[in-house]
Amino acid sequence: MKEVPAKIEHNNTWVVVKIGVGEDRIALPEPVNKEILFKTVSDVAERKNVLIITVKTDTEVVYKILSVEKVLAIIKKLILGSCNAYRLMAYFMSPAIKGGVMIKDAQWEKGSVVVVHSGIWFVSATKQICVPVMEVASIELTKREVQNKPTDVVRINHLESGEVVSSFVLCPLSTLQVLYNFLKETTKGMDMKGTELDGVDQQVAMLIYSGMDSHAIENMLNLPHKQLDSIYDKILNLGIAEVVTIRREVQLTTKGVRYISDATKTQTN
Amino acid sequence: MGKILIVDDTLFMRTLLKNILFSGGHTIAGEAGDGEEAVAKYKELKPDLVTMDVVMPKMNGIEALKGIKAIDPAARVVMCTAVGQEQMVKLAIKSGAKGYIVKPFQAPKVLEEVKNVLAS
Numbered sequence: 001m002k003e004v005p006a007k008i009e010h011n012n013t014w015v016v017v018k019i020g021v022g023e024d025r026i027a028l029p030e031p032v033n034k035e036i037l038f039k040t041v042s043d044v045a046e047r048k049n050v051l052i053i054t055v056k057t058d059t060e061v062v063y064k065i066l067s068v069e070k071v072l073a074i075i076k077k078l079i080l081g082s083c084n085a086y087r088l089m090a091y092f093m094s095p096a097i098k099g100g101v102m103i104k105d106a107q108w109e110k111g112s113v114v115v116v117h118s119g120i121w122f123v124s125a126t127k128q129i130c131v132p133v134m135e136v137a138s139i140e141l142t143k144r145e146v147q148n149k150p151t152d153v154v155r156i157n158h159l160e161s162g163e164v165v166s167s168f169v170l171c172p173l174s175t176l177q178v179l180y181n182f183l184k185e186t187t188k189g190m191d192m193k194g195t196e197l198d199g200v201d202q203q204v205a206m207l208i209y210s211g212m213d214s215h216a217i218e219n220m221l222n223l224p225h226k227q228l229d230s231i232y233d234k235i236l237n238l239g240i241a242e243v244v245t246i247r248r249e250v251q252l253t254t255k256g257v258r259y260i261s262d263a264t265k266t267q268t269n
Numbered sequence: 270m271g272k273i274l275i276v277d278d279t280l281f282m283r284t285l286l287k288n289i290l291f292s293g294g295h296t297i298a299g300e301a302g303d304g305e306e307a308v309a310k311y312k313e314l315k316p317d318l319v320t321m322d323v324v325m326p327k328m329n330g331i332e333a334l335k336g337i338k339a340i341d342p343a344a345r346v347v348m349c350t351a352v353g354q355e356q357m358v359k360l361a362i363k364s365g366a367k368g369y370i371v372k373p374f375q376a377p378k379v380l381e382e383v384k385n386v387l388a389s
Contacts, residue, residue, distance in 0.1 A: 102355055207285065209374075210373065210374045210375060210376055212376075216288060220288060
């Protein structure tokens with residue numbers, strides 16, 4: 001086994017260690033003291049420079065490894081190649097389109113698409129890109145021009161810093177159909193029937209997306225406060241929005257009115 | 270800050286853009302609900318910038334963009350496209366659009382694009 005420098009999380013603190021990296025496993029030394037077989041890994045996620053590995057045997061245990069990009073890239077590549085996931089060899093282009101426009105120099109890459117519990121990984125010799133399942137906005141089986149021929153592809157749209165980013169996967173149609181079904185199943189929790197919101201509700205949701213606050217929404221749609229409040233309840237219950245600020249409307253008491261009157265007198269005298 | 274003509278066939282989208290642009294300190298020169306009206310209003314109002322919806326009745330956004338460019342080759346037009354209309358964006362840029370914003374709009378992105386195009 002080769003040894004690489006890293007930090008591992010133990011009892012909510014980061015411990016500096018040297019991790020053993022082998023063909024089919026990694027060895028986390030004391031104080032964790034655990035050998036992880038890649039085939040027992042059920043989920044892989046990455047937050048900044050932290051790799052989060054979920055191992056499922058009898059129970060589910062999460063390990064966090066912090067290291068430099070180069071070390072994490074080696075570990076990720078090995079784990080993604082053998083972990084317990086839906087995996088297929090394919091050509092992919094990720095990211096291909098950002099905010100509705102083709103990314104300059106976007107190219108088809110040969111590699112694999114690995115679908116784990118929390119994300120869709122695009123892995124090639126030089127890239128390891130993860131699209132978190134929670135960020136997937138839509139998945140569709142569509143056609144795209146490849147070498148001047150319309151070709152079947154799976155298009156995965158996800159949100160990144162508020163922008164829609166599209167990735168494409170290209171492989172034989174039967175495999176694409178399986179991938180499409182698998183991805184649909186994985187992201188089922190994010191689906192809505194499309195009938196939950198009526199026209200006004202949808203407009204409110206779009207205005208929230210555009211950055212309008214309650215006051216602006218009430219004015220733009222000419223909505224009474226109570227109606228907007230009930231629409232907010234509806235979209236909160238559907239889980240498509242969350243409360244970020246609660247504002248208060250107040251009126252002055254007699255004491256307050258007296259204070260303001262006095263203050264005005266002082267200013268005008 | 271600029272004088273802006275908003276072109277979109279839906280009142281809702283025009284109102285939204287008006288609010289966003291107004292909050293960014295811009296003046297609304299006028300509104301148009303289709304491509305033909307957009308070209309006529311451009312001649313009349315001579316705005317600093319036009320936000321142009323792509324899919325509209327009578328005359329679509331690309332045709333209206335060409336019409337405006339024929340009147341004023343230096344016209345600054347920002348196209349409003351929906352997700353998945355990347356081919357339309359390419360065509361619009363070829364036809365002389367200076368920028369694009371993608372629906373659904375996010376206020377900071379709209380203001381940033383408008384600022385960039387006005388500065389160009």
